[in-house]
Amino acid sequence: MDDLLLPSAFLIVVGSLIALIGTQMTGKARRATRAEILPADQENPLGRGKAVMAGGWFVFLLGLLGLLAVKLV
Secondary structure, rough: HHHHHHHHHHHHHHHHHHHHHHHHHHHHOOOOOOOHHOOOOOOOHHHHHHHHHHHHHHHHHHHHHHHHHHHHH
């Protein structure tokens, strides 16, 4: 089970970075100003950032589960 340690640590690092990128995509720096607000039927760019952030957290949690599996076995 020690061979799971390195991939799990890698997943934690990559997941954290992806979640950070998603957070930056949804941050106030990316929000539209009042002059640029589009009608509701057009695509919302903040939804894409939230999806990236959720994917990053998923990868992070997979790595964390791998580390837990290494500790328990």
